[in-house]
Amino acid sequence: MIDRLMQKIDQCRNPTVVGLDPTYEMIPYGIRMEMIEKYGKTTRAVSKMLLCFNKAIIEGVGDLVPAVKLQIAMYEQYGLEGIRAYLETIVAAKKKGLIIIGDIKRGDIASTAAAYASHLGGVTIEGTHFDIWNEDAVTLNPYLGFDSIEPFLPYCTEFDKGLFLLVKTSNPSGGEIQDLIADGVPVYEHTARLVSQWGRLVMGDNGYSKIGAVVGATYGEQGKSLREKMPHTFFLVPGYGAQGASGNDIRGYFDRDGRGCIVNSSRGIIAAYQKDKKYGAHNFAEAAREAVLTMKKDLEDKG
Numbered sequence: 001m002i003d004r005l006m007q008k009i010d011q012c013r014n015p016t017v018v019g020l021d022p023t024y025e026m027i028p029y030g031i032r033m034e035m036i037e038k039y040g041k042t043t044r045a046v047s048k049m050l051l052c053f054n055k056a057i058i059e060g061v062g063d064l065v066p067a068v069k070l071q072i073a074m075y076e077q078y079g080l081e082g083i084r085a086y087l088e089t090i091v092a093a094k095k096k097g098l099i100i101i102g103d104i105k106r107g108d109i110a111s112t113a114a115a116y117a118s119h120l121g122g123v124t125i126e127g128t129h130f131d132i133w134n135e136d137a138v139t140l141n142p143y144l145g146f147d148s149i150e151p152f153l154p155y156c157t158e159f160d161k162g163l164f165l166l167v168k169t170s171n172p173s174g175g176e177i178q179d180l181i182a183d184g185v186p187v188y189e190h191t192a193r194l195v196s197q198w199g200r201l202v203m204g205d206n207g208y209s210k211i212g213a214v215v216g217a218t219y220g221e222q223g224k225s226l227r228e229k230m231p232h233t234f235f236l237v238p239g240y241g242a243q244g245a246s247g248n249d250i251r252g253y254f255d256r257d258g259r260g261c262i263v264n265s266s267r268g269i270i271a272a273y274q275k276d277k278k279y280g281a282h283n284f285a286e287a288a289r290e291a292v293l294t295m296k297k298d299l300e301d302k303g
């Protein structure tokens with residue numbers, strides 16, 4: 001998956017990942033009313049809204065970016081119908097040739113982590129195998145240690161899937177735990193060392209592991225030093241745009257060849273039409289496309 005991702009980034013000449021994290025308020029009024037007319041005030045209606053919105057965004061940006069990331073809570077909050085929108089969005093994005101990152105941030109003891117690993121491995125019922133989720137990679141929380149990650153590894157090899165493990169998160173409070181000093185170094189550096197070590201078990205063909213790290217764009221200095229410490233770990237970088245980071249903040253996250261990370265923006269792209277009065281609600285996909293092109297340009301002179 002990491003080699004496929006790198007190839008897609010090269011093809012698009014763009015390391016931007018579009019975060020498909022729609023909120024109810026982001027859905028243009030016209031789409032909301034259309035679905036409520038058809039399905040009433042139900043979670044089914046919301047599911048249809050989310051899917052309709054996502055499909056238009058995918059159409060609008062699909063040729064410009066290598067991947068999309070879906071934050072699963074945005075869908076799970078609507079129960080079964082929300083999950084339906086999640087799964088159907090993945091089908092639509094796959095049709096467009098996009099790599100799918102399921103932002104599920106799971107972490108559990110080995111026996112139940114094995115069930116979470118179905119996100120990558122599917123399930124087998126009486127000898128018949130089913131792919132349920134169809135993500136190419138998922139995000140995990142590694143703070144439970146290796147036995148919480150290990151159940152996912154066979155699928156990295158067998159089905160060419162990938163993982164992105166939280167190392168240094170973008171949120172303001174992340175440092176309360178991640179920056180604590182243990183044995184003279186911050187906790188997130190210990191995590192980085194472990195993630196690199198585990199990554200050696202599932203190396204891709206181009207120098208990077210199928211186990212990547214989530215490194216927030218909002219902590220530029222730490223991100224830069226992690227790049228030096230983790231030469232074989234691809235970074236998924238959130239925090240661009242709505243959380244305040246820009247291309248300048250993440251200059252040091254790329255390797256010498258200008259590779260080594262993908263940069264996510266969710267609200268900054270999919271809700272771009274709400275920020276710029278020149279777009280009407282019906283132009284939301286066009287606004288998202290414009291936002292991707294602006295972000296691409298900003299990331300281009302990363303040096």
Ligand SMILES: O=C(O)c1cc(=O)[nH]c(=O)n1[C@@H]1O[C@H](COP(=O)(O)O)[C@@H](O)[C@H]1O
Binds near residue numbers: 021168169
């Ligand atoms: O794992 C993530 O993707 C993630 C890690 C992190 O440290 N910070 C972070 O913002 N994210 C996710 O990245 C996305 C950021 O959304 P925007 O701030 O709207 O661009 C959301 O889906 C977050 O859940």
